[in-house]
Amino acid sequence: MKRLFIILLLFMTTPLLLGSSYNYSFYGDVIHSAPGMTFATYFNAQTLETPLGSPEYFVVYNNDIYMIDSERGLFVIDETFKLKSHHDSFELSEAYKEKTGQTEALTLKTPFGLDVKPQGIYLADSGNARIIRLNFDFKVEAVYSNPQDPTFESVAFFPIKITVEKTGRMYVISRQVYEGIVELSESGEFNRFTGVNPLRLTPLEIFRRSMMTEVQLAKLRRFLPTEYTSVSINENSFIYATSKPTDNNVSNTIQLINPKGVDVIKRNGYHGVQGEIHYIENMNNYVINGPSMLVDIDYTKGGIFSVLDQKRSRIFTYDSEGNLLYINGDEGQQSDKFKQAVAIGYHGDDLIVLDRGSKTFIVYRLTEFGTLVNQAVAFHDDGRFEEAHDIWIELLKKNANYEIAYNGIGKHLLREGKYKEAMANFKLGHDKYYYSKAFKEYRNNILRANFGYIFAGVIVVVAGSIGLVIYKKRKKGESLLYED
Amino acid sequence: MKTKLKKLYFNIIKFPSYIIFHPFDGYDELKRYKKGKPWVATLFIMLFAFFRIFVYVNESIIINNRNPHNLNTIQEIFTVLLLIFLFVIGNWSITTLMEGKGNMKEIFMVTGYSLFPVLIIGFPAVILSNYLTKEEMGIYTLLMGSGYALTGIMLFFGILNIHEYGLLKTILTFLFTVVAMLFMIFLGLLFFDLIQQFIAFIISIYDELRLRY
Numbered sequence A: 001m002k003r004l005f006i007i008l009l010l011f012m013t014t015p016l017l018l019g020s021s022y023n024y025s026f027y028g029d030v031i032h033s034a035p036g037m038t039f040a041t042y043f044n045a046q047t048l049e050t051p052l053g054s055p056e057y058f059v060v061y062n063n064d065i066y067m068i069d070s071e072r073g074l075f076v077i078d079e080t081f082k083l084k085s086h087h088d089s090f091e092l093s094e095a096y097k098e099k100t101g102q103t104e105a106l107t108l109k110t111p112f113g114l115d116v117k118p119q120g121i122y123l124a125d126s127g128n129a130r131i132i133r134l135n136f137d138f139k140v141e142a143v144y145s146n147p148q149d150p151t152f153e154s155v156a157f158f159p160i161k162i163t164v165e166k167t168g169r170m171y172v173i174s175r176q177v178y179e180g181i182v183e184l185s186e187s188g189e190f191n192r193f194t195g196v197n198p199l200r201l202t203p204l205e206i207f208r209r210s211m212m213t214e215v216q217l218a219k220l221r222r223f224l225p226t227e228y229t230s231v232s233i234n235e236n237s238f239i240y241a242t243s244k245p246t247d248n249n250v251s252n253t254i255q256l257i258n259p260k261g262v263d264v265i266k267r268n269g270y271h272g273v274q275g276e277i278h279y280i281e282n283m284n285n286y287v288i289n290g291p292s293m294l295v296d297i298d299y300t301k302g303g304i305f306s307v308l309d310q311k312r313s314r315i316f317t318y319d320s321e322g323n324l325l326y327i328n329g330d331e332g333q334q335s336d337k338f339k340q341a342v343a344i345g346y347h348g349d350d351l352i353v354l355d356r357g358s359k360t361f362i363v364y365r366l367t368e369f370g371t372l373v374n375q376a377v378a379f380h381d382d383g384r385f386e387e388a389h390d391i392w393i394e395l396l397k398k399n400a401n402y403e404i405a406y407n408g409i410g411k412h413l414l415r416e417g418k419y420k421e422a423m424a425n426f427k428l429g430h431d432k433y434y435y436s437k438a439f440k441e442y443r444n445n446i447l448r449a450n451f452g453y454i455f456a457g458v459i460v461v462v463a464g465s466i467g468l469v470i471y472k473k474r475k476k477g478e479s480l481l482y483e484d
Numbered sequence B: 001m002k003t004k005l006k007k008l009y010f011n012i013i014k015f016p017s018y019i020i021f022h023p024f025d026g027y028d029e030l031k032r033y034k035k036g037k038p039w040v041a042t043l044f045i046m047l048f049a050f051f052r053i054f055v056y057v058n059e060s061i062i063i064n065n066r067n068p069h070n071l072n073t074i075q076e077i078f079t080v081l082l083l084i085f086l087f088v089i090g091n092w093s094i095t096t097l098m099e100g101k102g103n104m105k106e107i108f109m110v111t112g113y114s115l116f117p118v119l120i121i122g123f124p125a126v127i128l129s130n131y132l133t134k135e136e137m138g139i140y141t142l143l144m145g146s147g148y149a150l151t152g153i154m155l156f157f158g159i160l161n162i163h164e165y166g167l168l169k170t171i172l173t174f175l176f177t178v179v180a181m182l183f184m185i186f187l188g189l190l191f192f193d194l195i196q197q198f199i200a201f202i203i204s205i206y207d208e209l210r211l212r213y
Helices: A001-019 A094-100 A203-211 A216-217 A370-383 A385-398 A404-418 A421-429 A432-449 A451-476 B002-021 B023-032 B038-058 B073-097 B105-114 B116-129 B136-162 B167-212
Strands: A020-023 A030-032 A037-044 A055-060 A065-071 A074-078 A083-089 A112-115 A120-125 A129-135 A140-145 A159-164 A168-172 A181-184 A192-194 A229-234 A240-245 A254-257 A294-299 A305-309 A315-320 A324-328 A341-347 A350-355 A360-366
Touching: A020 A324, A037 A324, A037 B105, A055 A112, A055 A341, A055 A350, A065 A112, A065 A120, A094 A140, A120 A159, A120 B136, A129 A159, A159 A229, A168 A229, A240 A294, A305 A341, A324 A370, A360 A370, A370 A385, A370 A404, A385 A404, A404 A432, A421 A432, A432 A451, B002 B023, B002 B038, B002 B116, B002 B136, B023 B105, B023 B136, B038 B105, B038 B116, B073 B105, B073 B167, B105 B136, B116 B136, B136 B167
Parallel strands: A112 A159, A229 A294, A294 A341
Antiparallel strands: A020 A030, A037 A360, A055 A065, A065 A074, A074 A083, A112 A120, A120 A129, A129 A140, A159 A168, A168 A181, A181 A192, A229 A240, A240 A254, A294 A305, A305 A315, A315 A324, A341 A350, A350 A360
């Protein structure tokens, strides 16, 4: 009876399990995919045994989760998802007391962002327009406010997200600042703006604007670079950033900004690195329209990074080449789904999603498929193509729709010198660049092996055609050397 | 047999290539000495429809981004036929008003003959593309580009010659032909829409009567 019940249950839940596991094929079709991650567990105000106000953001540091709540301050959660400590006002450290002469503890006002690095805990105290650096005893070490730049004469400094480089340089997103990410030195002085979203006008737009008067231009909707929504710096000081999509930067919403301030993300995948590929453009009351609204980004080993689409409650995971590895996440009210996600973070290999609406952390764990994908990508990143090759073959057994696996196989075969097999794999994986490389080697090998025959053939053809001319002229009785 | 083959060779290869290099003399002979054959034009149009399918399937995968599952041969053939039909009708209606000397048969022949460069260059180029690497693909694009450019030139001089127009008037005719083609498409859509509505109207009347009695 029990077994029957289980079997029945399995049938009933099949459509649920199939869920939203999809991927995009080379031709842009939506195809089924094995899920890369599945729901593992969750924790929220009840399991933490503390009320939560409005959770905004979290980071993972040394397996501890530091979460900022815009109403209730800073929470620290340990790796077993139990509450470690909660702080809403911060004592001043001795050094800071001496330096400034202040004694009063600091409180937060609608903080939105934080970052934790070995130097300390950085809180973006948005309402008070300042950044607070705490040590790991939760004592205030420094306060940074009032960056000196003409921009902040017209717009108030309102830090919403912060990420800190290993040298202590701070990268801050300030609300309604369109110049880019604010870079502050380790002593809190304004350095520069970095990673500006480029704006491009179409020729038609430029022409239209040149015909307008000043008054008309003033009335026109302003063309502004988009605001960034999240930043996260990696150990090489490259900043992963997401921004809001607008009409002209949909393909630019995810960036990898190098220390020079240039976007260097690789877009070698089948489609752009932008979250959802297909979406409905127009206003529509029945489905969610428009491109993905990416609100957070986090990275893990092997150059893999994930972005969170708040609009459709989905997580897109890419590798360092820009290949879309897997998509997961689902919108809903159940405990394994989320509705108003605001932050994601890698906790070991697990991915944690923070839902502001239900004040819940949802933990996603890699499936067998996802683990293998991450492994293969990591091997590939290390240049260990042979190990990666074996895993890609294994992956194709688990998910025959997984086109990028063929490219992984092909790259190993190419290095082995098996050009023909490599070509077949690149053809299936639609990697034109490597197909061309393999084909070039294959063609040159054939040419080299048969060079004698080819050269002989050319000589025969040339000699034959000359002979034919001579023969024809002879037959007609004409002279060979000159025409008469 | 030999003379027949020779004649075929002349009609399909020699005369069209003569037109490419001597457009004025060539089209003059086509018009005045009846050297152009409607069946050759028809053959070229059919071959062009086939060529489009051929490109779709056989172009080197290095530059071919088309999904083979989406190939619709009927659609490809009808696209070509519709375009030729619209162009011939559109051009004829414009040139009749603009004192063109050519008749519809000649316009059709010019259109068909002008596809010759695309076919003669295109088929070998597509086969060649399979033996090129990504860096060498420029050769293929150049070949295809020159094929289409030659077709454009042939069509232009053809229309110029058979109607006995000047340069400016020919350009004007082409512009008007495009307008005429768009107009015909519009009329066609309008016609089908109205017919559809009319049929729906009849059906609803029939339903009304059937349900009442």
